[in-house]
Amino acid sequence: MSLFWRIFLLNAAVLTVAVTLLLFGPVTVSTPVLFTEVVILTAGLAAMLLANAVLLRIGLAPLQRLTRAMATIDLLRPGPRPAVTGHAGIADLIRTFNAMLDRLEAERAASTARALSAQEGERRRIAQELHDEVGQTLTAVILELKRVADRAPEPLRGELHQVQETTRDGLDEIRRIARRLRPGVLEELGLVSALRSLATEISQHSGAAVRQHFEGDLTGLDDQVELVVYRVAQEAMTNTARHAGATRLDITLRRTAGGTELRVADNGKGLGAAPEGAGIRGMRERALLVGATLTLGPSREGGTEVRLCLPAADGSRRP
Structure with missing residues (x-):
């Protein structure tokens, strides 16, 4: 009826x-x-x-x-369906x-997968051009500056050496950007080594003390899952360095009974009432891409905690 x-x-x-x-x-x-x-x-x-x-x-x-x-309803935060x-x-x-x-x-997951795949491809292309084109050009400039400085009179030599060091710092920054765009260490040495390298870089860049905890057998993760974990950790740690004003940051990756869990927590000023930006939405989209759950909230240290939980069935393949 x-x-x-x-x-x-x-x-x-x-x-x-x-x-x-x-x-x-x-x-x-x-x-x-x-x-x-x-x-x-x-x-x-x-x-x-x-x-x-x-x-x-x-x-x-x-x-x-x-x-x-x-x-x-929020497509980025799937919940139970109405009875x-x-x-x-x-x-x-x-x-x-x-x-x-x-x-x-389903349509959002498919479109997100295509968009993220295109984004990663574009990042690899830009990183390659920065490394091959800009990097080589700056290297040639540094060598030429050294040659000119060695033949210049003393008052000018010091200034040329200063320009040389400034150019070398710019080259190092370009290489750092290229590594962030295309984490070669992730492909070559695996997820844990890539996260250690990222933590070291964030610590040097922000001055915050980064504590690392990697527990259990973390091998055997799918390549796509490893990339999602790395990008979520990268975005969370970058947000901490830029906005949180934290002095301490913890990154934990461990096996659980239900799969794999990533936790990034700091002692900064927290989320507050600020709306979620493009970075957080990007993390949610990446989590949905591999069937994971992403939660953000206050940490035990008083700052912000980002937790990514990957189910064993979809998030890992045990060897």
């Missing part, structure tokens, strides 16, 4: 009962109306309205739950909404 007919029949039943009571009951309406008749009719109207409200509340309760689910309850039209509506969510999440 459709929603229209359910509401229509509920109202028809209430009105039928009211008319039956008026026709066959002892109540009559006088002219002018007596006070007792007003009281009886008012009580009857109140009873009809109450009965109608209760019946409609019961009948439309699943629709209200669906409305709340629609208002709070299919109610009758006829309402149950069909909930089933259709759940099917729509499944389709949207």
